[in-house]
Amino acid sequence: MSNAPISVHLDDQIVRVPPGTTVLDAARAAGIRIPTVCYHDHLTANAVCRLCVVEWVGSRTLVPACVAKVQPNARIYTNSERVRTARRVILEMLASAVDLSEAPELQALLAEYGAHPRRFGPDAVRREHGAVKVDNPFYVRDYDKCILCWRCVQVCAEDVQYTFALGFNGRGFDTSIATFFDRPMPETTCVFCGNCVGACPTGALKGKREYEAAPVGTPPTHGASNVVPAVVRSAPGR
């Protein structure tokens, strides 16, 4: 396969990028912003949040920009009405189910897309998990704020640490992040590396000191960045 740049139509621009470039990276190169939530530059892209979907002419469905690779002469609209509706409805549904009070990036997106999470009514079922889990000296887990972006599970597994302390409970709407049989962190394989805390975008995971020190309403100091601290790609093994 040739490595000569290929041309794609992104909105009203023609962008030339190397083959194999994702739509997201092509858009970035062209100065077009596509919103992302679950995507992280240093982690496997699973395209679960679907906020980055774009309209690719000829495709039956919208296409996730974080994983879709550009094709020669593709015609892609990153901000069409259809795209904006999907993004808005996803944001509305997410905000109606999860506490996003410590996720400023998501709050900004809700405003930008004119999302009305309350349209589903006051009795729309929320994902609530009871008290914040404080079971170790290093970090706390507040799953009411969890958006299931999978980043913590990935850094705990093959993406970084190969520790396999984190997994899932339930399925569908009732999915939640869990440990083996919901055991407290010290009774799991967790090595308290902190990668999951660094990867969490919403404050569901945060340092214990920060949790204890912050008075209610303090703007968050975590999660706004897209950077995992101290990421070391360790060799596979137990």
Added chain:
Amino acid sequence: MGCLPVTTSSSVSAPTSRLTLSPRQATAVRAVLRRYRGKGSAYLLPCLHDIQAITGWLDADLAAQVAESLHIPAVQVHNVLEFYALFYDHPVGRTIVRVCDDLACYLAGSEAVVRACAAHLGLDPEHGGTTADGEFTLEIHPCLGRCEQAPFLMINEEAHGFVRPEQVPALLGGAP
């Protein structure tokens, strides 16, 4: 963030049920675990099916033994137990009654069959559940693929089509 703490706080440990096995069951479980030793992730579902056929469900200890035997992370066993409707990480009845209440069975009167089962077992017709003596679990099930025999129910692996509500007590037999 540091090393493992020396002491663990157990205050948040959720009380979980423990499985008690008869000597015969324990021997059978050990044989299954031996058979799957080192076989890896692709044998997780077969292994869980074989163990559940002996024990009915898995507690944390048994799930951890499965992980150890297959050489896979324990949390993967947890993930799978939690995902699939036919795997149980909590106690269930010796007899599991699955009543189909999906479209075709509804059209043939499954609601009355569900009510008859729930009434006979003394369980909630909305959600089913397990009888206090641990004998029966009632599940209101999505389509069981027997639409031509609607309404349909299964008692463990035994199939019963064209069920009428008045047949339910006889079908469930030794129930309370």
Added chain:
Amino acid sequence: MSYQPVLTARVGKINPTSLSDYEATGGFQALARAVELGPQAVVEMLREAYLLGRGGAAFPAGIKWKAVREAPPPKYVVANADESEPGTFKDRILMESDPFALVEALIIAAFAVGAERGYIYIRGEYPLAIARVQHAVNACYNVGYLGRDILGSGLHCDLEVRKGAGAYICGEETALFESIEGKRGFPRLKPPFPTEYGLFGRPTVINNVETLLCVPPLILRGPDWFKSIGPEKSPGPKLYCLSGRVRHPGLVEAPMGTTLRTLIYDYGGGVTGSGELGGVLLGGAAGFFVGPEHLDVPLDFDGLRRIDAVLGSGVVMVFDTSVDMKVVLRRIARFFRHESCGKCYPCQLGTQRQYEIVARLAMDRLRPGDLDALREIGQTMRDASICGLGQTASGAILSALDRLGYDEMTGRFARFNGR
């Protein structure tokens, strides 16, 4: 109705646990013929016959086989027998009544594409089908139809029966691979497609049971015979799962393109309940409702696409005018809420919100804006979900509102006196 059944020819007529019964009724002649013809010719036959997948997606089987045949080993063949679409029971009947046919078809697939290992993934709620197919596999090993050097052809093939564990999503081909690999049934992102990156990351042919069962007769009788049945653009025999309010529910084998009228009134003996047809659900919970005005539309992939419906897995579920459609829709919404895997946001969140709104609809407690929200959720799931489950989770509900005379002012389905 002079059509002679092919796929169900042995159903009820042979002992499904007897290999000699199977062989006495033409069993394993197709494998012998395939070995004579060679793999390339077998793949060409599928392409020439234009055999479309019978599991729901209607993808040409020959294209899959050709792609995997040209891919480097190791590769796999998989029978998708995780039949879980509400209203579907055809594969179960085939496996319970003619299990050797599935085994033979999968051996032919393995031979044609150059795979030495295959899996038959059967839904866990089908214990009899599992037992029968497992018995057939064992019997085939005993006489040398499976294992090393099959029929002295130099072909090696191992087959393993896998039991599902209660997850509708595992009928989605990539979720099924994940399940065989011992993981949660999360569908993968496509591309890459299974022909390139399938089971264990290797090129894989995965076909529905009915699709596979079309293969032995196709090899014995040739593509021209296959194309002589049904319409040109979706040829061959088809199994229709007739259920609901008809006098004789059951499995019907008929040419592709048979009309609803023929199925309901000739094969099904007419509508029960009020006796008056209110609507039909085609393709199951993942399909669409159509009204009685479509009684004469041919039921094939092409004909139904033209009226914005799908053949899907061949579900024909009949609703008479006395049915309470709102309760039906609530069940469909409940089904998807229960079966969403939870991987992508649109479906994980949308199936819950959809259920809440449809539950209000069923209780006549809709609020202003609910129906707009329902439509937008549906559009978002259809447009932005990862897999077919989310993409189809709103189709039946919205099609019922649009096509069965739902009146937003009165909150009633005009045609249905059941509400």
